[in-house]
Amino acid sequence: MNAAEILAQVTTVMRDVLDNEAIQVKPETTAKDVPEWDSLAHVQLVSAIEKHFKIRFTAKELNGFRNVGEMCAGIEKRLAG
Amino acid sequence: MQQLPTFKQLQRNLKQPSPEWPIIRLAVTADSASQLLVQALRGYAYELQLRLEVYEADYDQIDLQLLDPGSELHAFEPAFILVWHSAEKLAARFQKSAPEERAGFAEAHIAHLGQLLDGVNRASKARVIYGNFIEYSDGVFGSYAAKLPSSWPYQVRKLNLALCDLARQHKSLFLLDLANLALEYGVDTMRDDRLALTASTVVGLDGLPVMAKAVLDIVAAATGRIKKCLILDLDNTVWGGVIGDDGLEGIEIGDLGVGMAFTRLQRWAKELKRRGIILAVSSKNDAAVAREPFEKHPEMVLRLDDIAVFQANWDNKVDNIRHIQSILDIGFDSMVFLDDNPAERLQVRQAIPALCVPELPEDPASWITFLRRLNLFETTSHSAEDETRTLQYQQEAARREVQHSYANEAEFLTGLEMLCTVEGFSSFNIPRVAQLILRSNQFNLRTVRHSEDDVRRMATDPDVVPLTFALHDRFGDYGLISVVILRRQDRALFIDTWLMSCRVLKRGVEDFVLNLLVEIARREGADRLIGEYLPTTKNALVKEHYSRLGFESFEGRWRLDVSAYRPRPTHVRRVPG
Numbered sequence: 001m002n003a004a005e006i007l008a009q010v011t012t013v014m015r016d017v018l019d020n021e022a023i024q025v026k027p028e029t030t031a032k033d034v035p036e037w038d039s040l041a042h043v044q045l046v047s048a049i050e051k052h053f054k055i056r057f058t059a060k061e062l063n064g065f066r067n068v069g070e071m072c073a074g075i076e077k078r079l080a081g
Numbered sequence: 082m083q084q085l086p087t088f089k090q091l092q093r094n095l096k097q098p099s100p101e102w103p104i105i106r107l108a109v110t111a112d113s114a115s116q117l118l119v120q121a122l123r124g125y126a127y128e129l130q131l132r133l134e135v136y137e138a139d140y141d142q143i144d145l146q147l148l149d150p151g152s153e154l155h156a157f158e159p160a161f162i163l164v165w166h167s168a169e170k171l172a173a174r175f176q177k178s179a180p181e182e183r184a185g186f187a188e189a190h191i192a193h194l195g196q197l198l199d200g201v202n203r204a205s206k207a208r209v210i211y212g213n214f215i216e217y218s219d220g221v222f223g224s225y226a227a228k229l230p231s232s233w234p235y236q237v238r239k240l241n242l243a244l245c246d247l248a249r250q251h252k253s254l255f256l257l258d259l260a261n262l263a264l265e266y267g268v269d270t271m272r273d274d275r276l277a278l279t280a281s282t283v284v285g286l287d288g289l290p291v292m293a294k295a296v297l298d299i300v301a302a303a304t305g306r307i308k309k310c311l312i313l314d315l316d317n318t319v320w321g322g323v324i325g326d327d328g329l330e331g332i333e334i335g336d337l338g339v340g341m342a343f344t345r346l347q348r349w350a351k352e353l354k355r356r357g358i359i360l361a362v363s364s365k366n367d368a369a370v371a372r373e374p375f376e377k378h379p380e381m382v383l384r385l386d387d388i389a390v391f392q393a394n395w396d397n398k399v400d401n402i403r404h405i406q407s408i409l410d411i412g413f414d415s416m417v418f419l420d421d422n423p424a425e426r427l428q429v430r431q432a433i434p435a436l437c438v439p440e441l442p443e444d445p446a447s448w449i450t451f452l453r454r455l456n457l458f459e460t461t462s463h464s465a466e467d468e469t470r471t472l473q474y475q476q477e478a479a480r481r482e483v484q485h486s487y488a489n490e491a492e493f494l495t496g497l498e499m500l501c502t503v504e505g506f507s508s509f510n511i512p513r514v515a516q517l518i519l520r521s522n523q524f525n526l527r528t529v530r531h532s533e534d535d536v537r538r539m540a541t542d543p544d545v546v547p548l549t550f551a552l553h554d555r556f557g558d559y560g561l562i563s564v565v566i567l568r569r570q571d572r573a574l575f576i577d578t579w580l581m582s583c584r585v586l587k588r589g590v591e592d593f594v595l596n597l598l599v600e601i602a603r604r605e606g607a608d609r610l611i612g613e614y615l616p617t618t619k620n621a622l623v624k625e626h627y628s629r630l631g632f633e634s635f636e637g638r639w640r641l642d643v644s645a646y647r648p649r650p651t652h653v654r655r656v657p658g
Binding site for chain 1: 088089093116117120275276278279280282286
């Protein structure tokens with residue numbers, strides 16, 4: 001799965017979790033850019049992304065993601081095993 | 082009754098408009114982040130058709146909020162307070178404690194909780210819901226910890242047991258069995274180690290609906306929403322196979338085939354019956370054929386005398402369930418129907434939406450676990466009288482039979498030879514009084530749900546005249562069937578509570594009761610009785626109660642002049658003493 005595919009799937013998950021079909025994300029998008037993306041939603045978002053990709057991040061990885069792009073990179077790294 | 086909703090589904094509920102459902106005020110105070118749990122609670126309340134108004138205390142303010150009578154929490158006037166100490170914080174406190182204090186750790190925590198509860202009781206009438214603790218080993222002493230009172234596993238187990246004792250002493254305390262939820266749903270569901278680190282919240286997302294259900298099951302039960310009856314289908318539900326085709330020797334129970342699955346279901350039903358849940362049968366069968374296993378099969382756990390109403394015929398299930406309901410005279414919303422057949426379930430569910438019809442899994446081997454998790458029979462009280470309820474319904478069936486042999490109603494009532502014992506509140510009858518106050522819906526004039534603690538206080542309150550009525554007739558004992566609570570108001574006695582079990586409707590008990598109320602009013606020097614009818618969705622039966630008994634309407638209430646009263650004719654005699 002390449003970076004563009006991962007970003008597309010993350011976008012789909014995000015729209016579902018945040019209940020907003022209009023959400024558009026780019027690698028540089030952060031939680032501040034999306035009104036629905038508060039700290040509670042973040043917990044659910046991480047859980048939904050992990051379920052979707054069948055991966056699990058460490059607590060440290062989670063704390064390190066500064067934007068969507070870094071999270072996608074984290075997903076790619078986990079998928080590569 | 083389907084699978085538990087996901088957290089996401091519960092969140093979607095929050096966006097739905099909420100109809101005119103009963104309002105419940107719940108305060109939540111925790112030593113971990115509780116926002117997610119509060120969302121789950123509000124979402125799950127929607128599933129139960131309750132409107133939950135929540136006060137969420139700031140993080141880690143439990144002692145402050147509970148002990149200060151002027152706290153925001155108490156100012157909110159909650160009916161329920163969820164107090165949630167997380168096992169993680171508790172373990173951290175244990176680890177910080179001095180080695181010589183550890184053997185007394187559980188005891189110290191219980192003493193602290195006792196103080197918190199006293200604080201709550203001083204400030205409010207709220208009921209407290211408190212979670213117990215997952216009994217995990219800390220991996221320090223291994224299994225040897227069981228021999229070591231100063232170890233964590235020893236203390237956490239001791240604490241859970243001590244909590245049960247604390248809840249027995251404090252009637253306003255209800256325990257949330259989180260330890261059991263961890264057993265049923267897995268520790269990893271109920272505790273999320275990573276969330277605890279990253280979000281200070283303890284329960285995993287999939288565990289939130291589980292915990293919310295357990296909390297609201299208690300709330301719903303405490304507000305009178307309880308199940309009283311279990312209706313069973315027979316073929317492929319109570320036994321494997323079809324009795325009409327397979328015959329007495331062919332049906333699967335006990336050691337035959339997968340019979341143990343059905344035996345387990347029967348044992349569960351029998352335990353419920355012992356507790357006081359009424360069992361009924363609704364089966365498409367020839368009556369005699371359907372009864373045969375109950376009479377003759379050596380492996381049957383359930384016997385005919387366990388079943389209060391036995392409906393086996395070729396009518397449709399919906400009609401039969403309606404018939405059972407009419408005999409028991411309880412609401413459909415307090416009944417559960419078990420049937421293995423999805424088509425029958427669908428038909429019944431569509432015809433009687435209030436009835437609870439669990440979507441039993443296909444494999445009978447998994448039924449008991451499934452049913453256990455549904456927690457259908459939550460309750461907040463239990464009395465010895467519950468256990469004789471089936472017998473009482475059977476006596477009622479006998480009464481109905483003889484009723485036909487009498488020429489008229491009055492003759493029938495005289496023939497019953499009814500005797501009534503009148504008493505105040507005592508430690509013997511208070512649990513039953515509290516239970517009647519909780520359960521009575523139809524014959525209940527004001528439906529004020531006094532808690533067991535309130536009842537205990539009223540027993541000795543000089544401004545209150547508490548009365549209980551126990552009835553007996555030649556067919557048997559009805560037990561304690563009516564409660565009246567009178568309050569002194571100047572020269573009047575106000576009827577705070579007048580309720581009666583529906584089992585003794587149309588016996589003229591209310592005439593007997595009123596005669597006595599007037600007698601008491603005269604003795605107390607009161608010149609009038611004041612009654613009030615507060616309508617609910619269920620008590621239309623007594624809308625005309627006071628006018629029927631000769632009260633006059635005034636200012637939205639009802640008044641009876643004591644001096645002009647003439648005793649009403651009654652077929653009930655008072656037991657002297």
